[in-house]
Amino acid sequence: MELSGLVRALRLEGPGDEQPPPAEQVLLQLGLLLSQGPGGAGVLRDLGVLIEAADGHWLFGSRSPAALGKLVAALGELVAALSGHAAPPKQEQDAADLPGEDSAYATAAERAADVGSVFLRLLAKLEEAKAQECLGVPVVGPILGRVMGPIYIFAATHVVERPWTNARSQSVAQELLASLVRAADCGSVAEFLRGKDEDEEGRFAAVMGILKQELTKDTWKCNPATKFVFSWTLPHVTRPWLGRYLERVLPPSLLISDDYREENKILGVRCLHHIILNVPAADLCQFNRAQVVYHALYNHLYSREAPLIQTVLLCLLDLLPILERARRQQKLPRPTTACDEVLQLVLTHMEAEHRLALRRVYAKALPAFVRRLGILIARHLKRLERVILGYLEVCDGPEEEARLGILETLQCTIEHAWPRMPCRLPVLLKALLRMMWDVHTDRGSTPEPVKAALLQGATQCLILLDRCSEGQVKVLLEGVYSSCEENRVRVCLRQVRENA
Template sequence: MELSSLLHQLQLSSSSSSSSSSSSPEKPLPSHPRPPITEVLPQLQEKLIGSYKKASDCETTALIGQIEQLFQAADPHWLFSLDSTNQSAGLAAAYGGLAAALIGRAALPLCEPDSGPPPARHYQEVPNRARSVCSALNALLDRLGDWEREGGAARRSLLRSVAPPCWVLAVTHLQVEAWTSSASRQAAARLQGALLRAGGWRDPAHFLMGDEREEEEEEEEEGGRKSRGMLGEILDVLQPELSKDRWQQCEAVKFVFSWSLLQVTRPSLSPLLPRLLPPSLLLSDHYRPENCMLGVRCLHHIVVNTPAAELLQYNRAEVLYQALYKHLYTTEAAVIQVVLSCLLDLLLVLEKPPSSLAPPSPPRRPGRHDDVLRLLLTHMEAEHKVVLRRVYASALPQYIERMGIAVCRHLRRVERVVLGYLEVRDPPEERSRLAMLKVLEETLKNAWPRMDSRVCVLLRCLLRLLLDVSSDSELCDSVRQQLMNRTVCCIKLLDSCSHTVQPLLQQVDSSCVSPAVLSCLATVTTATQR
């Protein structure tokens, strides 16, 4: 369809010809001069906003389709033209307003706070709306890409105005959620690809982070096209919806925020740290496990990709520690797993690891590593749920390794936990037992001078484990071999800690054990080096 016919169909005209148009509305538009784009865009925006309240869904979709045809048929020189009264900032603002009006058509309906995720029927009309809006914005970005050679600074200004809301729309519908369909996800993927092509960005990370600051300054001086990241502009769009009172009303905002944040690495994360921490803490503090886990993952990403000095500034690291530590009292296994992983990296920011202190150094006072390990061991002793036991057991070896010789402060509790977990089967992979054997290995290596008084108890437990594993027909051969090898390794380390192991092993009655166990014990009794 020709541009003049489209403008006539949309009932758009210039202000200079409005009087003649009103007197003869049937008269075709080609007899009048084509209106400037700065007059067309506000009229389109008003029509879109008015259609939300008055027109039906089909009529609004038809209007969006006409806008898409307008972008496809129009010449880029007219779409992005600048005259004496139209500066680049005004043109960018006009396109930004139109993009916001289009995206408002695909906005998700609001939810009731603290009511849980709404049912799928709550979003049944959203996928079709999003598909038509993505298609219209895709056409605009394609035309903007055609204007690449001649746009210059005006094109970059316009792109930075349109890109943030387009990004938010695309990421919102890239997720496999209740408000998306396969068609809307494909449309969102095409919109994201068109956005990256229009700006010359390599991938989403390049879009959000831009080029390095030093290269950017050099290129700007030379008139190049190095771009800075768009994460700040994305946060400007999301900020009103990320407040404490409003973030639960839109289910998509947390996914857009977290997805965008997880694409950004150092050093681009540090300048926006004051704007990234509050929403992440807000999510991590929520009672719903899925929201809490999402917030903790965001906090973990921030901890890993922010210099320690920046986290220590303004007591940020302490705030993060307190927010995470309280989650160790929850009974949600998935939450505890991500919290323990995040704490392991955060503790390195707050204090030096105990294992890094050489023995000649003065005695170290108990710190946050001790607090976390003490609470972890306390919960492990009384825990009976299999899922939680596996989570605790998988995390404990890393904390024991981090403690080094300082594990002696927790030796009695570690011993009780190890003995208790080695006695209980955990089929089919025996992850808890394997992890406890790793804990025992690390403890024997670091606290060997304190092991002489514990030889009888530990050796009895390890021998019983060998017997149980060798006679367990439900275990696969690979898992059985791993358990037996780890057990023998612990017995060898125990033998290195004390001279009483060999006499005790010689008292084993060979008629009561299998040949496989005897073969394992033979490798210990023949070892002479201590």
């Protein structure tokens, strides 16, 4: 359709019969038609034709500052109407999946692909106008400043696989992100959001300004895409840029992590972890923010879901040094630390835990806590010993992740608290030898490399125990070595005799 025919089809009253109406009037009318619902696909086609066929001077040129402001506002309203037209269907707070939701999502995906194509044409037209001497940056700059944020949020909504996307909408969204990056003269999405250098402010503030309206306690679940847009965008902004946005990103991260659904908890904790890693410790300690995050994470330790516990423990391990630094700066007494509190709770849960998935998660995280406490692990030796003995007894599947983690924990414990080990030598030696025999005689599905790793880990523990007990292990193992007929176990015991 030619431009003049499209304008006549809109039934707009221009300033004269031979002149088309102002661009902002046409765009506003198209946005109104789109928001009315019926005929949306036809309006999108007409809008794409209009943008592609229209002359750049008619769209953007020959304008006073006041007229340019009206055009910027009209384009902003049009972009908002387009984004709303292709948005995933709204849902009530905490609503379960409704019948027909898949069909609604499929419709949204098709609309998103069509809307994304219109956005691509608009950005291409703006790029052409930027290169024209009579238009250039003075005209195009304010327009881009108004539309880039909403278009980015639209693209981020559809760029990865979600229930409301399909292959076509994802492809268009990826192309749209690349076009946005080019239009902003940036090299990547991260640069687009944060700026090219530390002194330059990117578009992250504008994006968060738009998301802020939907990231409140009463609204964040109404749009199912909001949390994903936020969590997908946040990792692109890193140190040192993220610190200036701390007040904008910390509240929604805490809000999402505080939900009752596990998937939202994990999403929120991952956002908190990114903030902890990329915001200066001094900023996190200010106004007691780090303590607030700590309490939010600590409460999750009572969960029974292994993926959540794993995410929380990894996050806590990076938060604990920040809390310790704050305590030192405030010159507070430290009978116990946050690391002590976390480890005490973890050991309590480990001692009674029977589910293998959780046992693996706990055991893999335990060595890092021992290293973090150092010699102070001596405070927890009684309970830690019970956990080590209990976990060494139980095979946890082909990969033996729990046993391997516990062996590493025992090695770290011996290295840091070696003066307290000789008195525990009898029970530890017995448990290690029993585990070695169980591994050697296992006829299950455990791969040979895993068995070798278990035997090597136990051997290393015996060597360390012998060193801290002044050779007592070698003396106790003499009778075992002389009576053992299994070559594989004898090789391990020989290593202890030769290396201790």
